[in-house]
Amino acid sequence: MSVKIILFGKLADIAGGSVSVDNVADTDSLINVLHKDHPEFTKTKYLIAVDKQVIKENTVLNKKSTVALLPPFSGG
Amino acid sequence: MSDQNLYERYHRQIILPEFGEEGQRKLLKAKVLVIGAGGLGCPALQYLVAAGIGTIGIVDDDTVALNNLHRQVLYSVNDIGSSKAERAAKILQGLNPEIEIIAYDERLNNQNAVILFDEYDIVIDGTDNFSTRYMINDACVLLNKPLVYGAISQFEGQVSVFRNKNEEDVNYRDIFPDPPKDGEVLNCAEAGVMGVLPGIIGTMMANETIKLITGIGEPLIDQLFTYNALNNQVYQLILSSRKETRSLIPKDEKEFLKIDYEWLCAAPVQQNEIDSNTFNSLILNGNIDVIDVRELHEVPSVNEFNHIRIPLAQLADNSSSIKSENVIAFCQSGKRSLQAAKILSGIFGDTKKVYSLRGGIVQWKQDRTKQPV
DSSP, rough: OEEEEEHHHHHHHHHTTOOOEEEBBBBHHHHHHHHOOOOGGGGGGEEETTTTEEEEOOOOOOTTOOOEOOOOOOOO | OHHHHHHHHTTHHHTTTHHHHHHHHHHHOOEEEEESSTTTTTHHHHHHHHHSEEEEEEOOBBOOOOTTTOOOTTTTTTGSSBBBBHHHHHHHHHHHHHSEEEESSSSOOOHHHHHHTTSEEEEEEEOOHHHHHHHHHHHHHHHHHEEEEEEEEEEEEEEEOOOSSSSOOOEEEHSSOOOOTTTSSSHHHHHOOTTTHHHHHHHHHHHHHHHHHHHOOOOBBBBEEEEEEETTTEEEEEOOOOHHHHHHHSSSHHHHHHHOHHHOOOOOTTTTEEEEEHHHHHHHHHHHHEEEOOOOSSOOOOSSSOOOEEEETTTGGGGOOOOSSSSEESSSSEEEEEEEHHHHHHGGGSEEEEETTHHHHHHHHHHHHHHHO
């Protein structure tokens, strides 16, 4: 099972645009895999949204899930 | 001004059925405070002034610089060095002399935030740093002021509206509870920004403000709108409030006044930071390696002194090329070079003296133009 992942800002730069992660049951396991593949991810804060809904705790993923990771921006 | 004139100026929006004379009256009665007259603030201000917001306050302690002009198109070369708040107010008054525009040529802090916010109906955050953004958010929650939020980085922008009417309403801390530390997120001066981007995002902020005041349409309440100028991707996230957020916001005005927002976002003070003068004398002393830790494509290029280029990410692997007893790292603004100094101090311990140039090469070049070398 592979979920769609959308990265914003610095996270997209770190990952070189897009990432794909297979066989993850929930957001916690997805984040674990991403942190292992891209250790730089651990150095920045970001929000996690599943199907556009910003989540507060571990959330079950299905094969149609889209996960978005978005860091804060300060520029003005 | 006569009603006939008013009618003519705003005719094209008054004839919108949803808007009408009622909408125009609401705008003319409204008081909006715009914080930051930069990339986001300028376009937001231009449309708010044109639309006929009755009273507009502009807070900014910065002056116009040449490198602002690619995105802050309200200003011209003649404005360089002048107060942004005062110049913006003057220029915008020419666009619409019928409304009141007040310039506050000062930096927003806990004290003046409380006083200023009290006098306005809506606050617009067009600032460029996290400490001010968190301060604005907390003050708006405390004072129940609607906040129109926008932020940009490189090619991407975010917009949201925080209603702040009651405790359950979403605010910025529901999205990002704690401020990132200095250097964790690059600002426009370090990461760069596409000039058109703040024009788009700032204009959207003006649009959200007008919708809030007139009550038309669906403002971005409980939503975070994101836009990517490179691929035109738009993504709209749905936000919800968290119980824990309330504990992060000061309980009352007294507690708010005590918070040091600069400190919340600041990197710990480093002993090994040096200013441009010390930098220059250390170079003259010799026995020194100067390292540019910026990425290889970054400008301005440096040809005023000898140095080597090792981007921050490759520094640890290439530390063996550093031979001298003294090492100075520099970058664009002095943030990454602090990280570099930390890495190098870890590697070399007491065998070398490691410094970081405060304010980066941008500050050094500015200092250099001020005094003959």
